[in-house]
Amino acid sequence: MKEYSKSKLNRVKRGQNRAVYDIEKINTILDAGFIGFVSYIYDGKAISLPMAYGRKDNKIYLHSSQANRILLSLLEVGEMSMTVLHLDALVLARSGLHHSVNYRSVTLFGSVKKVENTQEKEAALYCFMEHMMKGRWDEIRAMKPEELDRTLVVEMTIETASAKIRDVGVNDEPEDYDLPIWAGLIPLKQVAFSPVSDEKLSKDIQLPNHVIEYYNKHK
Amino acid sequence: MKEYSKSKLNRVKRGQNRAVYDIEKINTILDAGFIGFVSYIYDGKAISLPMAYGRKDNKIYLHSSQANRILLSLLEVGEMSMTVLHLDALVLARSGLHHSVNYRSVTLFGSVKKVENTQEKEAALYCFMEHMMKGRWDEIRAMKPEELDRTLVVEMTIETASAKIRDVGVNDEPEDYDLPIWAGLIPLKQVAFSPVSDEKLSKDIQLPNHVIEYYNKHK
Numbered sequence: 001m002k003e004y005s006k007s008k009l010n011r012v013k014r015g016q017n018r019a020v021y022d023i024e025k026i027n028t029i030l031d032a033g034f035i036g037f038v039s040y041i042y043d044g045k046a047i048s049l050p051m052a053y054g055r056k057d058n059k060i061y062l063h064s065s066q067a068n069r070i071l072l073s074l075l076e077v078g079e080m081s082m083t084v085l086h087l088d089a090l091v092l093a094r095s096g097l098h099h100s101v102n103y104r105s106v107t108l109f110g111s112v113k114k115v116e117n118t119q120e121k122e123a124a125l126y127c128f129m130e131h132m133m134k135g136r137w138d139e140i141r142a143m144k145p146e147e148l149d150r151t152l153v154v155e156m157t158i159e160t161a162s163a164k165i166r167d168v169g170v171n172d173e174p175e176d177y178d179l180p181i182w183a184g185l186i187p188l189k190q191v192a193f194s195p196v197s198d199e200k201l202s203k204d205i206q207l208p209n210h211v212i213e214y215y216n217k218h219k
Numbered sequence: 220m221k222e223y224s225k226s227k228l229n230r231v232k233r234g235q236n237r238a239v240y241d242i243e244k245i246n247t248i249l250d251a252g253f254i255g256f257v258s259y260i261y262d263g264k265a266i267s268l269p270m271a272y273g274r275k276d277n278k279i280y281l282h283s284s285q286a287n288r289i290l291l292s293l294l295e296v297g298e299m300s301m302t303v304l305h306l307d308a309l310v311l312a313r314s315g316l317h318h319s320v321n322y323r324s325v326t327l328f329g330s331v332k333k334v335e336n337t338q339e340k341e342a343a344l345y346c347f348m349e350h351m352m353k354g355r356w357d358e359i360r361a362m363k364p365e366e367l368d369r370t371l372v373v374e375m376t377i378e379t380a381s382a383k384i385r386d387v388g389v390n391d392e393p394e395d396y397d398l399p400i401w402a403g404l405i406p407l408k409q410v411a412f413s414p415v416s417d418e419k420l421s422k423d424i425q426l427p428n429h430v431i432e433y434y435n436k437h438k
Binding site: 008009013014035037039040041042043045046047048049050052064065067068069079081083085087090092093094095096097099101103105107109125129132133136137139140141143147150151169170176177179180181182183184185186187188189190191192193194195196197198199200201202205206207208211214215218 | 227228232233254256258259260261262264265266267268269271283284286287288298300302304306309311312313314315316318320322324326328344348351352355356358359360362366369370388389395396398399400401402403404405406407408409410411412413414415416417418419420421424425426427430433434437
């Protein structure tokens with residue numbers, strides 16, 4: 001399968017020219033971020049909260065303490081949706097209606113289950129950490145069994161998804177191009193600044209390579 | 220009223236030491252962004268999608284074409300929730316469990332209504348545009364009556380809200396501080412890059428002050 005099949009759940013209704021169902025493109029958008037907005041129903045109302053995630057193939061991993069009301073509620077329902085957004089530019093047009101943003105967003109739908117097995121749990125947390133910062137897991141203190149016990153790990157299997165991408169310039173009304181109004185893009189990007197050592201860190205501990213690599217990639 | 224009263228809807232359940240109900244602090248977080256995740260229920264499932272917003276006092280303004288399924292569904296239900304997040308740092312600890320992020324997030328709950336009156340509609344769109352980029356509305360081509368007609372404007376009245384803020388350093392287990400593991404923060408920020416003029420822009424049109432001010436504030 002190279003593309004998610006379209007159903008009434010994932011079909012993009014507005015701006016279909018921006019719709020993407022290609023699995024590889026969707027995974028690229030997921031891998032460019034690590035915070036997703038997870039939606040759930042509480043007391044009949046839809047709420048969404050940001051959560052960090054990891055991805056491996058068609059699985060998304062979330063974790064929290066064992067008492068987290070969102071994950072417990074998702075497990076009860078057995079399914080979830082999650083949305084990830086990257087904002088790429090402000091699009092400043094000559095008229096109000098054509099103002100827009102360039103962005104890449106993905107909405108996933110799928111089933112969820114609790115990861116019970118200790119080895120699978122650790123593998124899921126490894127995936128989660130590698131997704132956030134490649135190479136870090138192998139250099140930190142290993143998880144203790146009681147820490148693993150206190151952690152709730154949820155695995156989502158992506159069943160369907162769609163993405164929307166806008167990555168073009170300004171589109172104005174034909175008669176507006178001659179107006180003496182500046183139009184263009186302001187590119188936006190989430191960037192990393194220089195790492196700041198913990199004040200309790202011993203002075204002889206150097207910045208590790210995985211942190212330097214992360215910084216160089218995101219600065 | 221200086222603080223939103225706590226109910227089962229907005230009370231922060233996990234990490235109560237990070238909870239904020241102060242209205243001014245919540246407004247500051249809202250005004251630092253312009254994209255919110257609006258949640259709605261579709262076919263029994265909770266979904267959230269990113270939308271641009273403006274704020275004035277306790278009102279949030281959203282707009283779309285008249286056929287947008289999210290806004291129409293919110294209007295049918297008469298209420299909505301919206302979440303805004305700013306990611307401020309990766310928090311890299313000595314053990315996996317203490318990895319975290321610094322962030323400011325707000326979740327709003329309130330009633331929604333359609334803005335019907337043309338003058339109120341224009342005022343809402345002005346608020347929306349000023350929120351995204353101060354000073355731009357006055358320099359672009361005025362909205363035409365038929366453009367206003369084609370635009371659906373929704374006003375949310377914030378009824379309750381809560382914020383969560385994490386803005387501290389690394390918290391590790393007491394016995395882990397002596398481990399030879401680098402720990403610290405990597406600050407993250409969404410920044411603006413140099414404005415890129417529309418390729419169809421006449422060469423004698425200069426960058427306007429409102430764009431220069433935006434860029435200087437966000438670069």
